Amino acid sequence: MAENSTLGDSLRRHGVSRRGFLKFCTATASLMALPPSMVPAIAAALERARRPSVIWLSFQECTGCTESLTRSHSPSVESLIFDHISLDYHHTLQAAAGEAAEAAREAAMHENKGNYILVVDGSIPLGNPGYSTIAGISNLQMLEETAKDAAAIVAVGTCAAFGGLPQANPNPTGAVSVSDIIKDKPIINVSGCPPIPTVITGVLAHFLTFGAIPELDQYNRPKVFYGQSIHDRCYRRPFYDKGLFAETFDDEGAKAGWCLYKLGCKGPMTYNACATTKWNQGTSWPVESGHGCLGCSEPRFWDAGGFYNALSVPISDNSQTVAFAAAAGLVLGAAAAGLNYKTKDEAQKAHGTVTIDDLEKKS
Amino acid sequence: MSVFEQKGSEAVSNRVMPGMTHNTLPLLHEVRHALERLLRTGDSTIIDLRAIPFGPGDEERLLSLLGEGEVVATLDVLGRTTVRESRFSGVWIVDHYNSEAERIAFQLEVIEIPALLRAQTEDMNQSLDALDSVLNTETHGPE
Numbered sequence: 001m002a003e004n005s006t007l008g009d010s011l012r013r014h015g016v017s018r019r020g021f022l023k024f025c026t027a028t029a030s031l032m033a034l035p036p037s038m039v040p041a042i043a044a045a046l047e048r049a050r051r052p053s054v055i056w057l058s059f060q061e062c063t064g065c066t067e068s069l070t071r072s073h074s075p076s077v078e079s080l081i082f083d084h085i086s087l088d089y090h091h092t093l094q095a096a097a098g099e100a101a102e103a104a105r106e107a108a109m110h111e112n113k114g115n116y117i118l119v120v121d122g123s124i125p126l127g128n129p130g131y132s133t134i135a136g137i138s139n140l141q142m143l144e145e146t147a148k149d150a151a152a153i154v155a156v157g158t159c160a161a162f163g164g165l166p167q168a169n170p171n172p173t174g175a176v177s178v179s180d181i182i183k184d185k186p187i188i189n190v191s192g193c194p195p196i197p198t199v200i201t202g203v204l205a206h207f208l209t210f211g212a213i214p215e216l217d218q219y220n221r222p223k224v225f226y227g228q229s230i231h232d233r234c235y236r237r238p239f240y241d242k243g244l245f246a247e248t249f250d251d252e253g254a255k256a257g258w259c260l261y262k263l264g265c266k267g268p269m270t271y272n273a274c275a276t277t278k279w280n281q282g283t284s285w286p287v288e289s290g291h292g293c294l295g296c297s298e299p300r301f302w303d304a305g306g307f308y309n310a311l312s313v314p315i316s317d318n319s320q321t322v323a324f325a326a327a328a329g330l331v332l333g334a335a336a337a338g339l340n341y342k343t344k345d346e347a348q349k350a351h352g353t354v355t356i357d358d359l360e361k362k363s
Numbered sequence: 364m365s366v367f368e369q370k371g372s373e374a375v376s377n378r379v380m381p382g383m384t385h386n387t388l389p390l391l392h393e394v395r396h397a398l399e400r401l402l403r404t405g406d407s408t409i410i411d412l413r414a415i416p417f418g419p420g421d422e423e424r425l426l427s428l429l430g431e432g433e434v435v436a437t438l439d440v441l442g443r444t445t446v447r448e449s450r451f452s453g454v455w456i457v458d459h460y461n462s463e464a465e466r467i468a469f470q471l472e473v474i475e476i477p478a479l480l481r482a483q484t485e486d487m488n489q490s491l492d493a494l495d496s497v498l499n500t501e502t503h504g505p506e
């Protein structure tokens with residue numbers, strides 16, 4: 001449970017020297033994507049920072065967001081931060097289950113009323129409460145009752161932030177995002193499928209350090225991580241500017257590291273920190289590995305056209321086009337079917353071979 | 364592994380892809396401006412290299428151009444930190460690792476001496492108490 005000691009007290013109890021504290025603040029600034037000139041302010045704030053309670057709820061999700069966080073390497077700075085928060089409920093990670101787990105959630109809510117951070121991953125189904133329940137409680141009911149006394153909500157992953165994959169057309173469960181339901185609490189959207197682990201911890205570190213939410217963009221994402229497009233920060237950008245594009249994934253352009261725009265890269269419309277923070281301890285990121293950005297941190301990215309269509313290819317709603325075509329085609333189709341039948345019949349009589357192309361040409 | 368830990372220049376050149384290190388020279392220009400400002404006004408600059416969109420080989424090329432200077436210091440504090448002066452006096456490469464040898468911050472500091480190398484006032488106060496304790500024990504014997 002949360003306690004009243006400050007982070008400064010906690011670090012001193014662990015025998016961390018002032019040099020160690022400075023290093024910790026330097027790494028925290030880097031983690032939060034803040035300029036190094038902020039280190040003195042971070043040091044002053046962290047000295048006073050108190051241990052917050054965190055309740056983590058998982059709804060319609062694949063656990064990829066939790067995996068992203070826990071399967072990442074755990075630098076000391078993040079470990080220290082997580083040593084310093086009180087993760088009071090996370091049903092994937094906690095040992096308790098069933099009624100005991102729910103009792104822990106209710107106790108944390110009661111003891112830290114108005115002060116705890118609620119982290120949510122996964123979307124919430126509105127179509128039928130039975131689509132996703134925890135201990136017999138619907139996701140909607142659990143979100144509403146837990147959000148009620150939270151200081152702030154962090155929606156982790158594109159599902160919680162924007163609806164994500166569960167909301168993709170035709171959205172069978174009626175999936176919605178956290179912000180579609182909760183309107184009276186500060187919500188920080190940490191989108192991505194999954195989000196970069198250091199971005200998740202960076203946002204929590206920001207709240208821990210300053211006791212306030214960071215500056216947000218139009219989609220309530222922290223500007224420090226989502227303020228610039230992948231395209232603008234991409235190391236392949238100079239090739240785009242010169243008009244040098246890979247045409248296939250194995251041509252000479254691809255081998256030379258040219259721009260992946262024509263192969264469907266969604267970098268120009270995607271805002272995230274992949275190009276600088278990278279993945280797996282800064283080893284690489286999708287574009288550096290030779291694949292275009294999928295745009296996973298943007299709303300409705302699953303329905304934003306094909307992953308391998310260039311952004312210049314218009315996005316049309318194929319389902320409607322097909323429906324109109326089908327209606328108009330009912331009349332024409334009957335005539336065409338008759339024609340096809342006649343062609344096929346003539347071919348059979350002549351012992352000829354009819355291909356699909358032949359039929360299409362004539363219909 | 365930092366580029367300094369790789370043996371020989373061959374290991375470095377193998378990782379550099381020609382035509383992919385677009386960000387090296389602009390960054391080196393930034394370092395030059397920072398050094399000029401340090402000399403003119405005394406204002407120091409810290410550049411967080413993890414915030415720079417490096418392509419394959421950018422980091423290696425930058426470090427190769429910066430070279431190695433006269434001072435190398437290693438700190439053992441919450442994991443290893445190396446502080447190296449580049450061949451350009453006043454330009455320092457500061458590489459922070461955690462206790463599991465994973466990099467947690469990587470910076471260029473354009474400054475007379477990085478703050479982390481200075482003795483810290485709080486630590487010196489503690490040292491004063493510790494010295495008093497040692498002297499007391501040596502003079503009067505253990506309590």
